[in-house]
Amino acid sequence: MHLLSAQQISKSFGELVLFKDLSFSIHKNQKMALVAKNGSGKTTILNILAGRDTPDSGEIISRNGLRIAVLDQEPQLDAALTIEECILTGDMPILKVIANYEHALENTEDAEAYQKAFEAMERHNAWEFETTYKQLLYRLKLENTHQKVGTLSGGQKKRLALAQALLSHPDLLILDEPTNHLDLEMIEWLEQYFAQSDLTLFMVTHDRYFLERVCNEILELDEGQLFSYKGNYSYYLEKKEERIAVWETETGKAQQLFKKELDWMRRQPKARTTKSKSRIDDFHDIKSRAQQRRKDHVVQLELQMQRLGSKIIEFHNVSKRFKDAVILNNFSYVFKRGERIGVIGKNGTGKTTFLNMLAQLLTPDSGKVVLGDTVQLGYYTQTGIDIKPQEKVIDVIRAYGDYIPLAKGRQISAQQLLERFLFDRKKQYDFVEKLSGGERKRLYLCTVLIQNPNVLILDEPTNDLDVVTLNVLENFLMDFPGCLVVVSHDRYFMDKIVDHLLVFEGDGVVSDFPGNYSDYRAYDNSKAPEPDTAITKTTHTAEKQDKNEAAKLSYNEQKELKNLESKIRSLELDKKALEQRLYNTDLSAEDLTKYGLKLQELINDIEAKEMRWLELQEKMG
Known part of the structure; x- marks a missing residue:
């Protein structure tokens, strides 16, 4: 209807x-x-x-x-x-x-x-x-x-x-x-x-x-x-790839035909027969199709990360409460170099409060939070960018300098940096208050990364960002060599970039879970009590078989098997995305070589993980 x-x-x-x-x-x-x-x-x-x-x-x-x-x-x-x-x-x-x-x-x-x-x-x-x-x-x-x-x-x-x-x-x-x-x-x-x-x-x-x-x-x-x-x-992802591949094939054919027809047009045919006039009309249509370009520009994220020492951030017996709500109770944790921590929990359990203490914006009631001397914090908050009346996009970045340092001693102008974050020269002179929610978040992300942090704290970074920008952010964070702490409700995002979780359970209880969000949900569901309903003989048999199979693997091997399955799925998605990028006919020879090597690394990684997965499956019998 x-x-x-x-x-x-x-x-x-x-x-x-x-x-x-x-x-x-x-x-x-x-x-x-x-x-x-x-x-x-x-x-x-x-x-x-x-x-x-x-x-x-x-x-x-x-x-x-x-x-x-x-x-x-x-x-x-x-x-x-x-x-x-x-x-x-x-x-x-x-x-x-x-x-x-x-x-x-x-x-x-x-x-x-x-x-x-x-x-x-x-x-x-x-x-x-x-x-x-x-x-x-x-x-x-x-x-x-x-x-x-x-x-x-x-x-x-x-x-x-x-x-x-x-x-x-x-x-x-x-x-x-x-x-x-x-x-x-x-x-x-x-x-x-x-x-x-x-x-x-x-x-x-x-x-x-x-x-x-x-x-x-x-x-x-x-x-x-x-x-x-x-x-x-x-x-949608599968069919979109097919659509773009067909489009690129048709555009390539149109470009070849355009060269041929352009040569004919340059010879300036004198005969103005109905057939030649029709061919001239068709030429303009072919030219239009041959000159089509997809605007598949993506955000380019890059930073000049300072060296991170052995001492990063340490929580020593930290307690925090607001009236009757206990957020932390004698919580201790030592952050290690290269850690990628996801913070999850129900609303009101204190996740953002924890991040504010981590960023030194909030002091604990007791205990202490110690930062290493080499730590350079970057804190992406839910509140986003502070919008000032009549402030233009370019003004936000120029507040950090007309030229911004990048990795390997290079630098970039404020205008060039904004172009990397998909703000063209015209958009750079728009008022910030006129930007869409996602554009403001993209600009805010730029201001956080411009400060070259080696410890990134992200509070709901995926809100309002489009899927294209999310994929770029995920790839950047997967290669980020510093320490990463993320609060996010985006399960796909969490599965891809974190390797263990701090679970805020309420009343000051915080659990450390080894694995991503999907691993945690599977573990949490396995603890749920069985419903008081009749269970068929088939179900009993299946459960018994599962237990027998699981018994052949140690706890760490069972955890490794689950992690491998999610990692392989994630790597396959990355492989598809990279293959799609290689379809771009505008790539330079240098980019083709770089992406080709990256693709081969992914394929090797997938094959290695699949071999280990098969080993564990065989051990289960």
Whole structure:
């Protein structure tokens, strides 16, 4: 069933053309995601679909009576209301039904009005509304319904806005970065809820596991054109590679044909027959196709890291609490060179507080945090860049100097550095306040790396970044030789770049887990108690077989086997990305050699890990 369609919509801001002549449709039960680079107008498209904005040209056509709900990146809620008041004053049809019934009860003389109100209550099952919304709030960890909205954390506000959206029973739910500010447990619950529901979804998200497990169609805005992929994120990556390969082949053929036709044109045919005129007309079309270029510029991350000594950061019996909330309790840890630590835990367990103490921005109640003499901290915070009125992009970088030092004694101008972070000369003179959320985060990342840190602290670095920039950031961090500490709800990101976790369990308890996030979830799920349900003989047999197989491997070998599987998957993704880069016909001979060597290193690494995986599998029997 058709719900809504965009027909030839365009949008510009001054001279900046965001998109032009875009057309697509949304049908019932679709779970569609829009993927595009930062600054392409993703949020603007969502606002146009929701009726909050209008296109410069084109139109939005929707089914009569279509109910749309929107979950914003940063929900705007009345701080003075309680959680319950926020629900009961929301824009939901069922609330009007309840209000009409209560009004009819007060005017019992009008029997007909009362009967209509009663039937409406039956039709909408409004009798159960209080039970329904309280159950939903309980699932979303918002049990204290009398708590004021103004006291809620960012994650709690996001969950409350989600509750409002779900309770409105929309025909179409529009989601703008739905996983931002949510902890990992809540993201997994939401992922499962959406995957199993019959809701129609249209979303923008950078969470690649969310795209993989929830979406059944990906809509990509690339080079001003829309491409539709009827599948999940893996399917999209595969088909996009095929599309670009076909495009490059066709462009190559067009370039060869263009050379041939150009030679014919230079001979200036005198005969103006119908056939020659047609060939001249075709020449201009061939020329246009031959001169096409993909703007596949990527962020170039580079820094001049200072040498890191043996002493980095040490926590000695550190304790910290805020009123009744215990964050750390006699916590001790010595950071080692080259460590790549992920910090996870539910919202409110103190992850950001821990990072602030690590960055020397917050002092412990007791104990001490000691920094080594050679440590140069780089701290990427959730709050992002400090926007000053009328400040231009170039001014932000020039505050650090007109020329910035790079590795091996080289230097680069502020303008050249910004170009490496995908801010062209024109964009460099835009006001920072006019940048999109993702562009601001990219600029902020530039200001952190420009200080050449050897210890990087990243608090939710993936929020608002597009998938292209995320891949570049991941590759940079995988090669980063310093010490890395990351808080992130992006499970794909965490799986790729960290090798062990500090798990904040609440009440000051912090566990050290050897492995990435997927390893931890598998371990955590294995500890869960068995449900009190009948278990079939087949299940018993499978469990017994698993135990017998696992018994043949030591604990460290079992852990190594799980790590190998995730590492091989990650390396395969890197190999695909590098192979795609080698398709670029504009690469210099030097780049071809460099990428070719890197590809061979990856292939050798994959083969070595696969051989070890086979050894462990054989040992299991």
